Amino acid sequence: MDTHSALYEQGRKRLEELRQLPPRQDKSLQERMLEHGVTRRDFMKWSASVTALLALPLPFSNLVAEAAELADRVPLIWLHLAECTGCSESLVRADTPNLDSLIFDHISLEYHETLMAAAGWQAEENLEHALKTYKGNYLLAVEGAVPTANNGAFLTVGCKGHTGLEIIKEAAEGAAAIISVGTCASFGGVQAAAPNPTGAKGVYEVVDKAVVNLGGCPPSEKNIVGTLMYFIMFGRLPALDMYNRPKWAYGARVHDNCERRGRFDSGEFVEQFGDEGAKQGYCLYKVGCKGPYTYNNCPTERFNHHVSWPVLAGHGCMGCSEPNFWDDMADFEKPLGRQLLHGLDATADTIGAVILGATVVGIGAHAVASLFVGSSKED
Ligand code: SF4
Ligand code: SF4
Structure with missing residues (x-):
């Protein structure tokens, strides 16, 4: 069977x-x-x-x-x-x-x-x-x-x-x-x-x-x-x-199913809330989105009868489903970039490098994901 x-x-x-x-x-x-x-x-x-x-x-x-x-x-x-x-x-x-x-x-x-x-x-x-x-x-x-x-x-x-x-x-x-x-x-x-x-x-x-x-x-x-x-x-x-x-x-990162992911991959970022990029629906990484570090199904399931979710509404993910997010993910409106993060330094660093060199974005981000996936419990 x-x-x-x-x-x-x-x-x-x-x-x-x-x-x-x-x-x-x-x-x-x-x-x-x-x-x-x-x-x-x-x-x-x-x-x-x-x-x-x-x-x-x-x-x-x-x-x-x-x-x-x-x-x-x-x-x-x-x-x-x-x-x-x-x-x-x-x-x-x-x-x-x-x-x-x-x-x-x-x-x-x-x-x-x-x-x-x-x-x-x-x-x-x-x-x-x-x-x-x-x-x-x-x-x-x-x-x-x-x-x-x-x-x-x-x-x-x-x-x-x-x-x-x-x-x-x-x-x-x-x-x-x-x-x-x-x-x-x-x-x-x-x-x-x-x-x-x-x-x-x-x-x-x-x-x-x-x-x-x-x-x-x-x-x-x-x-x-x-x-x-x-x-x-x-x-x-x-x-x-x-x-x-x-x-x-x-099982998947917020970042992987985000509707703004194409913008991230193209290096199109909101630089500050209310700017032209924000109006165009650019990626929110530089204004603090923690979607690349966060595992949850918010982009696919959304909230309030599937109406919306934070990134769709214009604010970055705060990483709220991760342990210690109040300490590890703050500031919520600044990128983690190269900031040290317990046990996740490679992640923060890789993403920071990716932001600086947009051409390798996909590779960097997926390498980060595999760090997490590799340590998951088996069924
Ligand atoms: S960094 Fe945030 S806004 Fe940008 S693609 Fe990832 S989850 Fe979406
Ligand atoms: S902060 Fe929490 S609820 Fe909001 S997008 Fe991130 S994981 Fe989902």
């Missing part, structure tokens, strides 16, 4: 098992779609696009559709630690609900501080109840960094004053899988920027289990929903890169 056939079979069995479980929502996905004017045709198109996003062959779209319908069988516990709630907003703040936000409504969301009605003691009881009832089966999503200095005292949550560090350790113990949503939960984010007084860390640094890191400030709703769908469908985590990010989302 080839790899895809084996994976398909694994997905089919997993969904068969999920179908035996009782639904945890009072409405089916079909009913939700009907209420929001989403047609079956829209649904099939969405299933095909999620299949492509996950880099799976088209026949898997049947499994994606079935997994979406069975999303209410999978308990999801979503914790908020040191963060701004921007990652949840990325997913739920849509002016018109689309299938991504409908799936999030449909999944069995057992605990989410921003979205649930409960507060105070009741909220805390809900969390304790969910951790106990679904032990070993729930998917744990975490938004925000974990402050670890002073035994985690910089962040306490709820009436009992438990620290974020205590909560995350307890929740991780009974989780079937853990997803860090956003750069703060993945790598510490702005809270971990030097001098990092609270000792903020990514979740993977404080728990003993594998964690999927969805870097991004915020990550796109596609990457969040795609990861949830993968777990629902196969009951396991996807193939990950060296920073534990799903390869299907973070």
Whole structure:
């Protein structure tokens, strides 16, 4: 059996098992779609696009559709630690609900501080109840960094004053899988920027289990929903890169799929914001774009219902899906050029040289990419 056939079979069995479980929502996905004017045709198109996003062959779209319908069988516990709630907003703040936000409504969301009605003691009881009832089966999503200095005292949550560090350790113990949503939960984010007084860390640094890191400030709703769908469908985590990010989302540099790449290759750069080059859509490298150093699918998936992404809107990529981006990628409106960058000096240097001698741009940039790709984890 080839790899895809084996994976398909694994997905089919997993969904068969999920179908035996009782639904945890009072409405089916079909009913939700009907209420929001989403047609079956829209649904099939969405299933095909999620299949492509996950880099799976088209026949898997049947499994994606079935997994979406069975999303209410999978308990999801979503914790908020040191963060701004921007990652949840990325997913739920849509002016018109689309299938991504409908799936999030449909999944069995057992605990989410921003979205649930409960507060105070009741909220805390809900969390304790969910951790106990679904032990070993729930998917744990975490938004925000974990402050670890002073035994985690910089962040306490709820009436009992438990620290974020205590909560995350307890929740991780009974989780079937853990997803860090956003750069703060993945790598510490702005809270971990030097001098990092609270000792903020990514979740993977404080728990003993594998964690999927969805870097991004915020990550796109596609990457969040795609990861949830993968777990629902196969009951396991996807193939990950060296920073534990799903390869299907973070396998290519922003620079490689950028619509301004032709301008970079031709040596056509915006010299300052508002100049003639900016009006002509030239490359933003010289005004600080970090697309050549950053792995993410923003140019292909975009944000806000696929409307736009930062470079299309006229500002360079800030490298927000990379570890330590607040320190390593600053200044955000200046090129890294020959500036030293921990472990990436060759990268910065090569790109700087490329900018000076536009003729070898392609070769330099691709050599840089291979530095990263070569160190990725294998499937
Ligand atoms: S440097 Fe930035 S703007 Fe220029 S091609 Fe690369 S990603 Fe696009
Ligand atoms: S374009 Fe760059 S800074 Fe913007 S969201 Fe994507 S990875 Fe982050």
